[in-house]
Amino acid sequence: MAAPTEKEPASGSESDLTDEVRRTAEELKNQANSYFKDKGYEKAIEFYSRAIDLNPYNAAYYGNRSIAYLRTECFGYALSDASKALEVDSSYVKGYYRRASANMAIGKFKIALKDFETVVKVRPNDKDAKAKFTECNKIVKRQAFERAIRVDDVKKCVSESINLESMDIEDDYSGPALEDGKVTVKFMEELMEWFKAQKKLHRKYAYKILLDVKEIFEQQPSLVDIKISDGSKFTVCGDIHGQYYDLMNIFRLNGNPSKENPYLFNGDFVDRGSFSVECILVLFGWKLLIPDSFFMSRGNHETETMNQMYGFEGEVKTKYSAQMAELFTEVYNLLPLTHCINSKILCMHGGLFSRDDVTLEEIKKIDRNRQPPDSGVMCELLWSDPQILPGRAPSKRGVAIQFGPDVTQRFLELNNLDYIIRSHEVKPLGYEEAHNGKCITVFSAPNYCDQMGNKGAFITLNPPDLSPKFTTYECVPHPNVKPMAYANSLLASFM
Structure with a gap:
């Protein structure tokens, strides 16, 4: 799969675009959503990308493409899109969710935890965000404990402790x-x-x-x-x-x-x-x-x-x-x-x-x-x-x-x-x-x-x-x- 590409705007906002361009971009996004719903993730990515090319100021377009990349296991691209969504709109909470998910998928739990913490601070009453933060925190603490009980990289050999008799x-x-x-x-x-x-x-x-x-x-x-x-x-x-x-x-x-x-x-x-x-x-x-x-x-x-x-x-x-x-x-x-x-x-x-x-x-x-x-x-x-x-x-x-x-x-x-x-x-x-x-x-x-x-x-x-x-x-x-x-x-x- 090719890397995501889009034209980087020097400055400006979505309001600088013509109504026709914004409408066309939204239609492409809606088509992408339909492909995504039918599990056509490759086509969804294609149409999200076309929407982004027309309107690179919409954080949701990057966020949607990010989850499509997650489904195709392109976690690096998903990370990039989630971060781009947050550059466009730092209040786009789904961007933190997407970025946390991509980091978790490749085992970077401490980094993911920071994004969940951000969501909890922004939405203190969000039960789902609290649950995700708590679960991710448990994983980070468990890994820290497992590292702490290892001494000089000496590995506990489970096979030696098994008694088949x-x-x-x-x-x-x-x-x-x-x-x-x-x-x-x-x-x-x-x-x-x-x-x-x-x-x-x-x-x-x-x-x-x-x-x-x-x-x-x-x-x-x-x-x-x-x-x-x-x-x-x-x-x-x-x-x-x-x-x-x-x-x-x-x-x-x-x-x-x-x-x-x-x-x-x-x-x-x-x-x-x-x-x-x-x-x-x-x-x-x-x-x-x-x-x-x-x-x-x-x-x-x-x-x-x-x-x-x-x-x-x-x-x-x-x-x-x-x-x-x-x-x-x-x-x-x-x-x-x-x-x-x-x-x-x-x-x-x-x-x-x-x-x-x-x-x-x-x-x-x-x-x-x-x-x-x-x-x-x-x-x-x-x-x-x-x-x-x-x-x-x-x-x-x-x-x-x-x-x-x-x-x-x-x-x-x-x-x-x-x-x-x-x-x-x-x-x-x-x-x-x-x-x-x-x-x-x-x-x-x-x-x-x-x-x-x-x-x-x-x-x-x-x-x-x-x-x-x-x-x-x-x-x-x-x-x-x-x-x-x-x-x-x-x-x-x-x-």
Whole structure:
């Protein structure tokens, strides 16, 4: 998505415009509102932008475009528009709400709290504003407390405190069971059907899967090399985001994972969709069963802050426990950041870098066992996005960067690669080929959040020909549990 642009007025006000211009701008705004109501956010942004071009003095136009950007996860653009609305009219209270929402979406709670505080001061009797201020303040205080109890960055290891022997399997449990503590094909087949029926895996088995998969991931480098033999097939999937029934549809269309049918899932397995626990346990189960034929990259949503806001932490606590949510965080910290296929295709969740000299060897040596920093190579691997124009630009998300075709070309040449595969962005067809085919996006969650109307896609590679082949598909029905059902109530009220 292109950055928002509008003509900056040297001075003046809306009263300086002709009545005809103001009427036309208002008509464009009304059309944009209609698109927004029908969840056509891209078209809404287009029409809000046209209204702003005609009348850049109306704070509501920026405010409306800001929330449209929020819905398309362009949090950086949403921040910019909210701030612009407040420049135009400092009394425009919705601008503070919008800016707070965008900052919360990228985990900047202390900054968001300042805007909520402003709203409360301006509207002391606004119950909704008070509730949002109180909730945001709780998050800030909780984070401060968590930082205070950490000593010299020594991490409390939840995995070491778990006693599987103390967990009994109740007589009335009739679900899938590990065999001698091991995942089997039979277990995986039963598990997938069990989850389809909205039943819960016994906590002892869930903990066992997490502890065992943690051991596998901690032995891997941050960049994993994958070798595919000629005549075989390899599948790359993008974001799943807790859409379990669509994940099952991928396996129906493309076959269950096996040594003969290997997969790479390229991050963002959880959050937003309300069947995230089912998705991640199935994916981890396949990793345990065929560790050399099933691969998983970390996404920007395999992080503590995102999980607290977008639903995964709440879902784990509801279905299991707070202790298990902490264990998931430990496992996510160990997920590899990138995979390189046949030394020619580099796969990462987000994208490329603010520096031109990043090498595969540097990526391989990243100390990833932590929450991602706010900048640098690790952050950019998880958060960056491609852009049409050459060069680099600030991120539309407010985190990492946007990178142009020239940046991609230089990176490929430096590292002797053919192209990159990344995910991270909704695409109408489920995929997009950009930068002269050198930067490919794949997104595997169709009708994202039950509202975007996009198709899902996956990529198949058949060596020695490493050109991507795309399979697209529509969403499938799922039980009546809405996306974001477990999300933080403060964020859900904005989104």
